[in-house]
Amino acid sequence: MPGRSLAYLSTLGVENVKGLKGKRSKALEEAGITSVADLLLHAPRRYLDRSTTVKLADVPLGEEITVMGRVTKTSMRRVRRNMTIVDAVITDESGAMAAVWFNQAFRHRQLQEGAEVALSGKAERYRGKLQMSSPAVDVLDTPSESLITGRVVPIHPTVGGVGPGYLRRAIHNAIGRSRPIEDPVPPEYTKRLKLMSRDEAIGSIHFPDTYAEAMTARKRLVYDELFRLEVALALRKRRQMAESNGLAHTPDGALVERFKAALPYELTGAQKRSIDEIAGDMAAPHAMHRLLQGEVGSGKTVVAVASLLAGVQGGYQGAVMAPTEVLATQHYLGIRSLLESADLAPPQHQPDGEAGTSSMFDDDGGDGPFVRCVLLTSTTAEANDRAPGGASRDEVLEMISTGDADIVVGTHSLIQEGVEFASLGVAVVDEQHRFGVWQRVGLREKGRGADPDLLIMTATPIPRTLAMTLYGDLDVSVLDEMPPGRTPVTTTHLVPEQASTAHDFIRAEAADGRQAFVVCPLVEDSDKLEVKSATAEFGRLKGVFPDLRLGLIHGQLHPVDKDAVMSAFRAGDLDVLVATTVIEVGIDVPNATVMVIEDADRFGLSQLHQLRGRVGRGEHASSCYLIAEPTTPEGEARIEAMVATTDGFRLAEEDLRIRGQGTVFGTRQAGMKDLRLADILRDAELLIEARRDAFGLVNKNPDLSDHPEVRDEVMALLGEDVTWLFRS
Numbered sequence: 001m002p003g004r005s006l007a008y009l010s011t012l013g014v015e016n017v018k019g020l021k022g023k024r025s026k027a028l029e030e031a032g033i034t035s036v037a038d039l040l041l042h043a044p045r046r047y048l049d050r051s052t053t054v055k056l057a058d059v060p061l062g063e064e065i066t067v068m069g070r071v072t073k074t075s076m077r078r079v080r081r082n083m084t085i086v087d088a089v090i091t092d093e094s095g096a097m098a099a100v101w102f103n104q105a106f107r108h109r110q111l112q113e114g115a116e117v118a119l120s121g122k123a124e125r126y127r128g129k130l131q132m133s134s135p136a137v138d139v140l141d142t143p144s145e146s147l148i149t150g151r152v153v154p155i156h157p158t159v160g161g162v163g164p165g166y167l168r169r170a171i172h173n174a175i176g177r178s179r180p181i182e183d184p185v186p187p188e189y190t191k192r193l194k195l196m197s198r199d200e201a202i203g204s205i206h207f208p209d210t211y212a213e214a215m216t217a218r219k220r221l222v223y224d225e226l227f228r229l230e231v232a233l234a235l236r237k238r239r240q241m242a243e244s245n246g247l248a249h250t251p252d253g254a255l256v257e258r259f260k261a262a263l264p265y266e267l268t269g270a271q272k273r274s275i276d277e278i279a280g281d282m283a284a285p286h287a288m289h290r291l292l293q294g295e296v297g298s299g300k301t302v303v304a305v306a307s308l309l310a311g312v313q314g315g316y317q318g319a320v321m322a323p324t325e326v327l328a329t330q331h332y333l334g335i336r337s338l339l340e341s342a343d344l345a346p347p348q349h350q351p352d353g354e355a356g357t358s359s360m361f362d363d364d365g366g367d368g369p370f371v372r373c374v375l376l377t378s379t380t381a382e383a384n385d386r387a388p389g390g391a392s393r394d395e396v397l398e399m400i401s402t403g404d405a406d407i408v409v410g411t412h413s414l415i416q417e418g419v420e421f422a423s424l425g426v427a428v429v430d431e432q433h434r435f436g437v438w439q440r441v442g443l444r445e446k447g448r449g450a451d452p453d454l455l456i457m458t459a460t461p462i463p464r465t466l467a468m469t470l471y472g473d474l475d476v477s478v479l480d481e482m483p484p485g486r487t488p489v490t491t492t493h494l495v496p497e498q499a500s501t502a503h504d505f506i507r508a509e510a511a512d513g514r515q516a517f518v519v520c521p522l523v524e525d526s527d528k529l530e531v532k533s534a535t536a537e538f539g540r541l542k543g544v545f546p547d548l549r550l551g552l553i554h555g556q557l558h559p560v561d562k563d564a565v566m567s568a569f570r571a572g573d574l575d576v577l578v579a580t581t582v583i584e585v586g587i588d589v590p591n592a593t594v595m596v597i598e599d600a601d602r603f604g605l606s607q608l609h610q611l612r613g614r615v616g617r618g619e620h621a622s623s624c625y626l627i628a629e630p631t632t633p634e635g636e637a638r639i640e641a642m643v644a645t646t647d648g649f650r651l652a653e654e655d656l657r658i659r660g661q662g663t664v665f666g667t668r669q670a671g672m673k674d675l676r677l678a679d680i681l682r683d684a685e686l687l688i689e690a691r692r693d694a695f696g697l698v699n700k701n702p703d704l705s706d707h708p709e710v711r712d713e714v715m716a717l718l719g720e721d722v723t724w725l726f727r728s
Contacts (some may be wrong), residue, residue, distance in 0.1 A: 005182040007716040010037035018173040027160030039174050043205050044154035057094035059123045066120045076108040098131040116140040152208050171206050184709035189693045195220040222678045226687050228714050230694035238702045246287035255313035262342035274303050274477040288453035294479030295648045296613025300457050304428045312406045316425025320409045323431050325377045325559045332375040332409040346370040376410035427452045461648030489616040491624045491643050502596045502625040510575045516594035518578045521602045538578040548575040555582045590618030600626035601635030605655040
């Protein structure tokens with residue numbers, strides 16, 4: 001029947017549903033459930049099976065259990081000024097049990113006499129009677145009307161103060177008024193996967209007869225959710241290709257081959273594969289949009305330089321945009337070193353017979369070809385002005401605009417007004433999740449009439465299924481091998497009282513000429529948080545290590561001061577660097593062998609892994625000490641995961657498990673809603689199927705003119721997310 005699609009139901013406000021008038025509909029709208037479609041897709045968070053819940057007469061003592069029954073009595077009393085007690089009695093056909101809650105006055109309002117409830121907790125005998133103390137409560141239905149007739153009881157998440165009972169009745173009413181619900185997914189897809197119809201799935205996920213039926217319904221609706229997302233990504237990719245005014249490069253020319261041949265080591269298989277994948281993209285007439293993800297130290301910079309040189313040898317410029325000046329300087333020095341090792345850098349300039357730091361801006365007396373690499377940040381002169389004959393910011397800008405600069409490394413300053421490229425052909429964005437949408441677009445728009453090829457690099461490991469979900473519109477290259485020579489990092493968890501163990505190790509390593517990082521979560525001490533600050537720890541450690549040379553770096557330092565500290569540490573003029581997470585990415589000091597992370601449970605798993613990656617970059621064995629006394633199960637799980645493995649992809653999956661699916665899209669960019677039902681780890685196989693179907697559909701029918709109902713549903717249910725995807 002026409003007009004019963006989810007696209008149509010998304011246009012009907014939730015206030016149209018019986019039982020959701022006035023305050024309730026407003027509360028739901030404020031919580032994000034604005035339409036009938038939203039309500040139908042508000043699935044239960046769990047199910048209770050009556051056949052497995054414990055009868056009150058059979059309740060075991062001291063075990064975690066769930067019981068169900070009706071509230072027959074409830075009362076609240078204040079025993080002293082700051083203490084209230086709520087008492088209740090629930091009964092089932094076999095007996096009765098008391099329950100008590102301390103300082104939870106809201107339970108008195110929640111537990112209406114006659115309501116059916118589920119209580120979860122441990123039972124005990126108190127004064128001869130069976131009792132639960134402060135159990136968790138699920139109100140299954142109010143006494144006025146019950147929809148709990150089957151064996152399986154759905155528990156819907158409370159939204160905006162609207163409880164499961166009201167939601168269940170509202171959803172029941174909405175389903176009755178909406179059926180039959182159209183199914184826009186091509187039937188050959190659902191038949192291949194043996195999925196139930198959408199109409200049946202929406203009914204069964206809310207009111208199943210069995211738990212198995214609920215899971216079958218969930219599978220269908222998860223597929224639908226992933227299919228919609230992948231259709232949006234496929235449409236975006238097709239539009240990119242159709243609208244792209246790209247450049248066809250010759251990526252296997254002499255410059256790239258000379259660079260690869262001059263490397264003092266053999267490329268890993270993953271590096272070779274990634275370079276070949278990028279070369280294939282760059283040879284095509286449409287702009288490349290590729291994500292290069294690799295473990296810390298997996299050799300992303302070499303792959304990026306090969307890509308940049310592929311553009312340079314065709315007469316185009318390359319750009320590298322990093323999120324911080326410290327990281328931009330690191331990239332500049334690293335790229336310059338690689339070019340020098342391949343004899344591609346201009347000869348060093350030494351005015352007035354002085355020896356000094358090389359300048360990249362003169363090529364007198366060389367045979368060429370030379371590749372000129374320049375650094376442009378908000379203060380630019382950091383790496384150049386200290387060198388004799390170094391270029392000023394104005395000179396760097398002129399070199400970029402005239403094309404004399406072949407590779408430009410910088411921060412967001414690359415997209416500021418006044419920065420004009422002569423012919424930008426390749427853009428590399430590092431640690432892209434730290435940039436906003438418009439910053440990435442801004443770099444791409446520097447191409448002067450042609451879209452430059454875009455390579456996005458991230459050292460944050462992303463599980464394959466997450467990459468497919470977040471970056472399904474990008475081609476993905478993965479560096480899943482480590483170059484030879486990387487030493488493993490031993491990770492140890494210490495409680496604060498054992499910190500001297502880490503300090504002794506720092507002292508021993510410093511005696512052998514090695515260096516150490518000490519990382520703290522805050523810059524300055526906080527009255528609200530009982531965690532260490534870098535500034536205070538720096539002062540304290542000067543007393544612990546009176547014979548060592550200590551430095552301090554954090555995000556509030558002036559860029560010139562930050563660069564001076566990092567340069568001193570790289571040069572070996574400092575033994576210990578006390579820092580915040582400003583050193584999280586990109587810092588390459590092979591002589592550093594110790595990483596100490598204070599209050600480690602306060603950091604995310606990805607951050608911890610990135611920080612650990614600052615050591616183990618040279619020939620010497622390295623150690624990471626996590627100093628923490630976790631106060632939450634999540635913090636404890638992160639510490640345990642770090643000690644158990646150094647595999648970034650395993651840690652990324654564990655991070656998703658710890659955090660749950662609620663922050664999935666925050667990994668890519670704030671602005672997208674999160675998945676309603678799908679769990680990208682548990683539903684990995686279904687994601688692969690949904691992606692195959694979605695891309696197949698769009699490839700056969702790019703404008704979806706043969707499937708307008710699919711297009712309408714994607715636009716209606718993803719809404720602003722589709723706009724975001726196309727904008728990004």
